[in-house]
Amino acid sequence: MSLIEIADVAFTYAAQPGVRALDGVSCVIERGSFVGITGPADAGKTSLCRLIAGYIPHLFDGELSGEVVVDGAPTRRVPVEELAGKVGYVFENPFDQLTGASLTVLEEVAFALENMGLPREEIERRAWESMRLMGIDHLADRHPMRLSGGQSQRVAIASVLAMRPEILLLDEPTSQLDPVGAEEVFETVLKLHQQGLTVIMVSQDLERLSRYADRLLVMRGGRIVLEGEPREVLGRALASGLPLVMPVPAAVGWQLRQAEAVPVSRPLPLTVEEAAAEIEGVLQARGSDLQAVDPVREGRSGEPQVRLEGVSFSYGGQVRALEDVSLEMDAGCVCILGQNGSGKTTLMKHLNGLLKPSSGRVLVRGEDTRDHRVAHLARHVALAFQNPDDQLFRSSVEREVRFGAENMGFPPEEAEKLVERALDLLQLRDVRHRKPYDLGLSWRKRVAIASVLTMASPVVVLDEPTGGQDAEGIQLLGALVEHLVGEGKLVVVVTHDVEFAAEHADRAIALHAGRVLLDGGPREVFAQAEVLARTHVHPPAALLIGQRLGLAPLPLTPQELLAAVGIARQR
Numbered sequence: 001m002s003l004i005e006i007a008d009v010a011f012t013y014a015a016q017p018g019v020r021a022l023d024g025v026s027c028v029i030e031r032g033s034f035v036g037i038t039g040p041a042d043a044g045k046t047s048l049c050r051l052i053a054g055y056i057p058h059l060f061d062g063e064l065s066g067e068v069v070v071d072g073a074p075t076r077r078v079p080v081e082e083l084a085g086k087v088g089y090v091f092e093n094p095f096d097q098l099t100g101a102s103l104t105v106l107e108e109v110a111f112a113l114e115n116m117g118l119p120r121e122e123i124e125r126r127a128w129e130s131m132r133l134m135g136i137d138h139l140a141d142r143h144p145m146r147l148s149g150g151q152s153q154r155v156a157i158a159s160v161l162a163m164r165p166e167i168l169l170l171d172e173p174t175s176q177l178d179p180v181g182a183e184e185v186f187e188t189v190l191k192l193h194q195q196g197l198t199v200i201m202v203s204q205d206l207e208r209l210s211r212y213a214d215r216l217l218v219m220r221g222g223r224i225v226l227e228g229e230p231r232e233v234l235g236r237a238l239a240s241g242l243p244l245v246m247p248v249p250a251a252v253g254w255q256l257r258q259a260e261a262v263p264v265s266r267p268l269p270l271t272v273e274e275a276a277a278e279i280e281g282v283l284q285a286r287g288s289d290l291q292a293v294d295p296v297r298e299g300r301s302g303e304p305q306v307r308l309e310g311v312s313f314s315y316g317g318q319v320r321a322l323e324d325v326s327l328e329m330d331a332g333c334v335c336i337l338g339q340n341g342s343g344k345t346t347l348m349k350h351l352n353g354l355l356k357p358s359s360g361r362v363l364v365r366g367e368d369t370r371d372h373r374v375a376h377l378a379r380h381v382a383l384a385f386q387n388p389d390d391q392l393f394r395s396s397v398e399r400e401v402r403f404g405a406e407n408m409g410f411p412p413e414e415a416e417k418l419v420e421r422a423l424d425l426l427q428l429r430d431v432r433h434r435k436p437y438d439l440g441l442s443w444r445k446r447v448a449i450a451s452v453l454t455m456a457s458p459v460v461v462l463d464e465p466t467g468g469q470d471a472e473g474i475q476l477l478g479a480l481v482e483h484l485v486g487e488g489k490l491v492v493v494v495t496h497d498v499e500f501a502a503e504h505a506d507r508a509i510a511l512h513a514g515r516v517l518l519d520g521g522p523r524e525v526f527a528q529a530e531v532l533a534r535t536h537v538h539p540p541a542a543l544l545i546g547q548r549l550g551l552a553p554l555p556l557t558p559q560e561l562l563a564a565v566g567i568a569r570q571r
Contacts (some may be wrong), residue, residue, distance in 0.1 A: 004148045005068070008026050010022055013438075015438050015468075020222050037203075038244060039216055039225075046221070053083060054080045057076065084162070088155055088158050091397070093376040095152060095389065099111050100145070104140060106140040109155065112163050126162045139155075150174040161192075166197070171202065181287070188245075189212070204245045215230070224243070226240075243470055253268045255562055256565075273548070290550075291563065305365055306351055311350060312324055313350070313514075323513070324515075327509065331505030332485055333482075333485050333493060334490070334506065334509075336490050343513070348463055356369060381458060382453065384460075400452055401419050401432075422454050425445040427446070428447065428489060459492065460489055461491075461494070467496070499540050508522045508526070510525060517532075518535070540557070
């Protein structure tokens with residue numbers, strides 16, 4: 001039985017005339033289904049969510065044609081506040097959803113329930129139940145604005161669940177979460193779905209979405225271009241070259257089919273176990289053995305750029321975020337890994353003096369951060385935040401990117417060169433005259449990164465740069481990191497994206513409860529599964545497949561895994 005019917009919908013935002021955000025979209029979503037939606041940046045995924053929630057046309061001006069019906073009622077004629085009782089909408093950016101008026105997480109989760117006029121006992125019961133469901137009941141008394149990005153995402157989801165909607169509409173709900181947190185959210189959403197809730201989830205995380213959703217829609221250019229059972233849709237997407245963040249098992253399986261080692265008609269592997277079994281079958285059929293992995297990455301070294309000596313830090317004297325951290329970072333790409341709340345962002349903010357140690361000291365190029373203001377330290381360390389909206393404030397992309405160079409006092413001619421270079425590196429030329437806030441989150445992240453690149457600092461720190469990015473965006477950021485490292489810069493990347501770290505890191509540091517648990521080359525760190533499990537970080541899929549196959553040394557990337565099987569990667 002259909003719950004949502006969308007018929008030939010087209011929509012153009014008033015702020016972007018001539019650009020169709022949705023272009024002839026038609027689909028039917030059945031009651032009780034779990035529908036996944038994916039696609040590259042600017043495909044129309046968030047616009048489709050806004051359409052279903054009634055935000056289009058009630059809160060966003062523009063030109064709309066076609067029809068949207070939710071539970072028998074055309075959304076044009078139903079106020080947003082009435083639709084909110086049926087459609088629980090979780091935004092891509094949790095900071096856009098938090099009220100800013102609540103002093104505790106409990107108050108934040110209860111906020112909408114209070115506006116609904118529910119009895120106090122019912123409000124408290126629902127709020128605590130939602131917090132327990134999202135694993136944040138221990139944060140009930142914390143201030144919502146003093147949480148990590150991942151914790152904030154959980155609060156946003158809990159506040160929506162507390163309203164008991166019939167439809168749960170989630171736009172990239174796990175983009176800010178560590179792998180274990182993401183898995184927990186998917187498991188929670190699956191349980192809600194099994195209890196009868198209709199789930200619509202937008203995500204670039206196809207590794208999980210393809211396992212949990214019973215139907216997958218792929219969008220591009222404002223249209224639904226593929227639709228069907230997830231495994232079958234992924235195969236068609238790979239065949240057509242759509243730029244999606246493919247699960248490693250599926251990507252490896254596709255390469256085996258391209259090399260004619262496996263019949264194209266066979267279903268793609270979606271799990272590590274399925275991929276390992278498929279490779280074993282290939283080797284048995286050939287009567288050949290695996291080849292040893294040839295590690296291609298060599299460690300880089302240079303003069304120390306940043307040194308932390310016994311650094312500890314507490315927020316408000318209560319929450320211990322860092323505990324006796326001693327590190328030295330010199331050159332190359334250093335990836336900081338760990339679960340939400342492990343201290344990654346706190347550590348990052350110490351590198352340019354935004355935070356000063358409660359004890360110990362931080363030396364940046366030999367200078368103690370306690371003796372200098374952030375404005376001075378920014379000449380040494382450029383920092384791009386996890387949430388780009390904490391940085392963006394100017395009227396155009398070009399002016400935003402120019403701010404870093406102007407703030408550093410570069411002469412106009414040199415500043416212009418830095419701006420043009422940053423626009424090129426982040427591929428922002430086509431949007432240079434657009435307003436940053438008219439762009440999607442993935443594009444705003446690019447703008448924020450470009451703006452700090454124009455500071456020309458020898459150390460560049462990126463906090464969760466790949467979160468919410470599509471395949472092309474991740475590839476672009478990887479090329480950027482390699483380019484900066486090639487220039488001799490130290491690039492520190494705080495990330496949950498272990499596949500990105502496996503591909504680009506010269507060094508990996510895993511944090512847990514504010515302490516360094518592991519520190520070394522990525523192959524060495526990711527191979528220590530038992531210790532790594534304490535940090536809630538999963539090893540990259542290629543390494544896990546390699547472990548099942550008994551490879552030594554272990555592969556870090558799909559390319560290394562395929563080389564061990566004796567298959568050259570096909571484009």
